[in-house]
Amino acid sequence: xxxxxxxxxxxxxxxxxxxxxxxxxxxxxxxxxxxxxxxxxxxxxxxxxxxxxxxxxxxxxxxxxxxxxxxxxxxxxxxxxxxxxxxxxxxxxxxxxxxxxxxxxxxxxxxxxxxxxxxxxxxxxxxxxxxxxxxxxxxxxxxxxxxxxxxxxxxxxxxxxxxxxxxxxxxxxxxxxxxxxxxxxxxxxxxxxxxxxxxxxxxxxxxxxxxxxxxxxxxxxxxxxxxxxxxxxxxxxxxxxxxxxxxxxxxxxxxxxxxxxxxxxxxxxxxxxxxxxxxxxxxxxxxxx
Amino acid sequence: xxxxxxxxxxxxxxxxxxxxxxxxxxxxxxxxxxxxxxxxxxxxxxxxxxxxxxxxxxxxxxxxxxxxxxxxxxxxxxxxxxxxxxxxxxxxxxxxxxxxxxxxxxxxxxxxxxxxxxxxxxxxxxxxxxxxxxxxxxxxxxxxxxxxxxxxxxxxxxxxxxxxxxxxxxxxxxxxxxxxxxxxxxxxxxxxxxxxxxxxxxxxxxxxxxxxxxxxxxxxxxxxxxxxxxxxxxxxxxxxxxxxxxxxxxxxxxxxxxxxxxxxxxxxxxxxxxxxxxxxxx
Numbered sequence: 001x002x003x004x005x006x007x008x009x010x011x012x013x014x015x016x017x018x019x020x021x022x023x024x025x026x027x028x029x030x031x032x033x034x035x036x037x038x039x040x041x042x043x044x045x046x047x048x049x050x051x052x053x054x055x056x057x058x059x060x061x062x063x064x065x066x067x068x069x070x071x072x073x074x075x076x077x078x079x080x081x082x083x084x085x086x087x088x089x090x091x092x093x094x095x096x097x098x099x100x101x102x103x104x105x106x107x108x109x110x111x112x113x114x115x116x117x118x119x120x121x122x123x124x125x126x127x128x129x130x131x132x133x134x135x136x137x138x139x140x141x142x143x144x145x146x147x148x149x150x151x152x153x154x155x156x157x158x159x160x161x162x163x164x165x166x167x168x169x170x171x172x173x174x175x176x177x178x179x180x181x182x183x184x185x186x187x188x189x190x191x192x193x194x195x196x197x198x199x200x201x202x203x204x205x206x207x208x209x210x211x212x213x214x215x216x217x218x219x220x221x222x223x224x225x226x227x228x229x230x231x232x233x234x235x236x237x238x239x240x241x242x243x244x245x246x247x248x249x250x251x252x253x254x255x256x257x258x259x260x261x262x263x264x265x266x267x268x269x270x271x272x273x274x275x276x277x278x279x280x281x282x283x284x285x286x287x288x289x
Numbered sequence: 290x291x292x293x294x295x296x297x298x299x300x301x302x303x304x305x306x307x308x309x310x311x312x313x314x315x316x317x318x319x320x321x322x323x324x325x326x327x328x329x330x331x332x333x334x335x336x337x338x339x340x341x342x343x344x345x346x347x348x349x350x351x352x353x354x355x356x357x358x359x360x361x362x363x364x365x366x367x368x369x370x371x372x373x374x375x376x377x378x379x380x381x382x383x384x385x386x387x388x389x390x391x392x393x394x395x396x397x398x399x400x401x402x403x404x405x406x407x408x409x410x411x412x413x414x415x416x417x418x419x420x421x422x423x424x425x426x427x428x429x430x431x432x433x434x435x436x437x438x439x440x441x442x443x444x445x446x447x448x449x450x451x452x453x454x455x456x457x458x459x460x461x462x463x464x465x466x467x468x469x470x471x472x473x474x475x476x477x478x479x480x481x482x483x484x485x486x487x488x489x490x491x492x493x494x495x496x497x498x499x500x501x502x503x504x505x506x507x508x509x510x511x512x513x514x515x516x517x518x519x520x521x522x523x524x525x526x527x528x529x530x531x532x533x534x535x536x537x538x539x540x541x542x543x544x545x546x547x548x549x550x551x552x553x554x555x556x557x558x559x560x561x562x563x564x565x566x567x568x569x570x571x
Contacts, residue, residue, distance in 0.1 A: 085456060090379075113458040121456040127449035130472055130567035140457050143467070176568025189453070196457065 036061040036200060036230040037082060041096035043259075044077055046089055051077045053259035055096070057249060061199075064222060064231040066245035066268065068238060070283065073251040074260025075234045076124075079202050082232065083119040084112050100200075117144070119200040120193030125209050126185035128177035128192070133160075133169050136177045136188055140196035155195050163191035164221050183214025190221065194229075201225065203233040207240065219244050238284060242272045250280045318542050325540025332544060336504055341533040345541050347506045351420070351514035352489045352545075355499065358424035358510060359431065359488050364481055366428065367435030368470075374436070375443040376465055395433035402430045403497035411498055418513040423499035430494055431484050438483070442476025443469060472567070475560040482556030486549045492518035501527075517545045 037059035044052040052074045059065050067075045080086045081098060084105060098105050105115050117140075128136045137156040146152055156173070160166040165187040169180070177188055186206055193201055203222075207215040222231060222244050235241050241248055248271040250264045264271060264280045275281045325331050334344020370387065378384035406426030416422040446469050454464040470477075500513040501523035507514035515523070524531065524538035531537060 083456060085452065088452075088455065113460055116456055117458040123449065123452060123456075125449060127447075127453045129450060129453065129468060130569065139467070143457060143459060143463065176566070178568030192453075192457070 033060040033062055035059070036101065037232075038099040038102075039081075039096070040099070042081065042098055043095040044074070044081055044086065045091075045093040045095075047091035049257075050259040052081070053261050055262050057262060057265055059200075059230065059232060060247065061230045062226055062228075063246040064226050064233060064244055065247045065249065066241035067232065067234045067249050067251060068236070068241050068283075069251035069260070069263075070253075071236070072260075073253050075251045076204055078251065078260070079121075079204050079232060079234050082200070082202055083116050083121055085116075085121065087112065117196055118198055119202060120196065120198035122186070122189050122193060122201065122203045122206045124205045126182055126189055128180075128185050128188050130176065130178055132174050133177050133180070133188060134173040137191050137195050139192060144196065159191040159195040160188075162194050162225070163187045164217065164224075165191055181214070183210050183217060186210060186214070186218060187221065190218075190225075194225075198229065200230045200232065203231065205234055205236060208236065215240070238272075242268060248272070250275075250277075250283065252279060252283070315546065318539070318546050321535075322539035322541070322543030325536055326543035326547060328540075331540050336502070336537075338504075338530045339532070341536075343531065343533070343537055345517065345520070345537065345544070347503045348515050348517045348520045348541065349544075350506045351499070351503065351520075352516045352518075354507060354510075354514065355420055355423050355427070355495070355516050356485045356488045358420055359427040360481060360485065362424055362428040363431050363435050363484065364477075367432055368439045368477060370432070370436040371439035371443055372465055372470070375440050376461065376469065391433040391436055394429070395437075398493075399430055399491060400493035400497075402426055403494040405429075406494060407497040416511065418498065418500045419511045420499060420507060420514050421510040423495045423514070423516070424510070426494050426498045427488055427491060430491070431487060434487070435480055435484055438480030439473070439477045442473040442480065445476065446472045475563040475567075478563065479556050479560045482552055482559070485552055489516065489545060490518055490549060491516075492522050495519045496522065517541050521545070 035058045037057075039055050039057045039059075042052060042055040042057075043050065055078065067078060069075050077086060081094060082100075082105075086092045086094070094106050100115070100118065104110065129139065131139075134156055137159050138152050141152060141155050146155070157166060157170075160169060165184060168184060169188075172180075177185060180188060186209075190201070190206075207218055210218065219240065222233070225231060226246075233241075233245065245268045247266065248268040249262055250271065251260045252263045253260050264275060264277045266276075271280060272284060275284060331344050332349060333346045334342075336345065336347060337343030370391075374384060374387060378387070403426065406422060406429070410416045410422035410425050411418060414422075416425075450468050450472060451464055454468040455461075459467065495516050496519050499519065500515050501519050503513060503515045521538050521541050524534045524541070
């Protein structure tokens, strides 16, 4: 039974997806996917407020992990722990460990900019820069010192192809990105992230501002991208989580002012058909949240 | 109902009065000087003393030169201060102090800057009456407004662009350089052009630091010069040696007015063009 339960008070680590090894960074699931991110007792504070408590979670590489839960349960904050975007919040503090390929990303010597190069992020609202389509995709490669025009052209085309946008914008590369539709802008943001060859792509409710057709496009795209990348997606849309993800983590807060906790984590099929925790079941069947 | 009507009427007449005064001033200046200002032999001509028919070319060059020099000093300083205030300063004592200093500085009358510039730059630093002394003085005078306008332009850059830049692995400085400043550029440019208007229109601060009348075009920043505004004041008050001083002063005033108007319009068009290029609708 490759199912995971996580109840408060029980021992961690919670992911028991047939892991052959519990040693940091060497775990593998039944299909041979290794652990990309290992979170151990992760707590997040904004000043005195505790946002997340005691998160234990293994995120597997080349899989799509969905993070679901009611509003305010800390799922976006959790996502932002993984590329340290929370550092921007004044008074932010993290306890516990967050290991990427076995290295603690909150260690003093860990270089944040190199972390963010490995762990790209797509935001809720499409936020392409007010530059041309081309300049948006070339932004990251340029940042990392690529100046050669031919190489840049190649990266731009490949990234746009991977983001399933090339055919629509190949004649509009010199036009402002803000002239594209919302769905195109979001895929452009994905292309911008892919252009720096990240290992992990974090998506924070990437379809919440898009119409169903644009949403469908992004979901199809994610299924292709997981061959090459590890994907973590926060979504408030449970059908979306069920459709696109391999693993699902359900977060919840007890009440206003309480920190978010991981209630249950496991294979998406199991979470949605046979959840171990009744709170998960109630949330999924739409009885709260 | 009656009170409402009375209020409406008085507010309207106040607005109309303001507009009428403006139109009267502009009309008077153009009435007296437009013909002269549009003649190339006046704009590009040599100034004369003791006889009629002088031009204002050295004054035009003085004003342009002074503007360029001042901008070269005040833009880096002002934008730098603005970047610090908007992006790096925590809401601490230093930031409050800088802001308080800037606000106080902008409340000081320009003639005080003129006297300060004369004492410090002209006399103490030995620059003499020169474009450089004037540019330094005008830098101090315009620094608060340039910094404030730039800070507002920088703060208006959507937070989502900063997040995007940082999430791509930018350092804070790379974020500012590659995303924030380019996006804020139309606003900063508009502020800079409005500053040019204030520089060429400033008389009190340059009277004490640059000069009032020159015959030759000033080429060196250490040379004395005569910006148009100072020269106009000079012509009206001490222009007795120039027989057609009224024609020269009026023509120069009209030319200055038209230049500033053209400059402001160019600034608006440039900002709109830059914003369109970035893909914003307006």
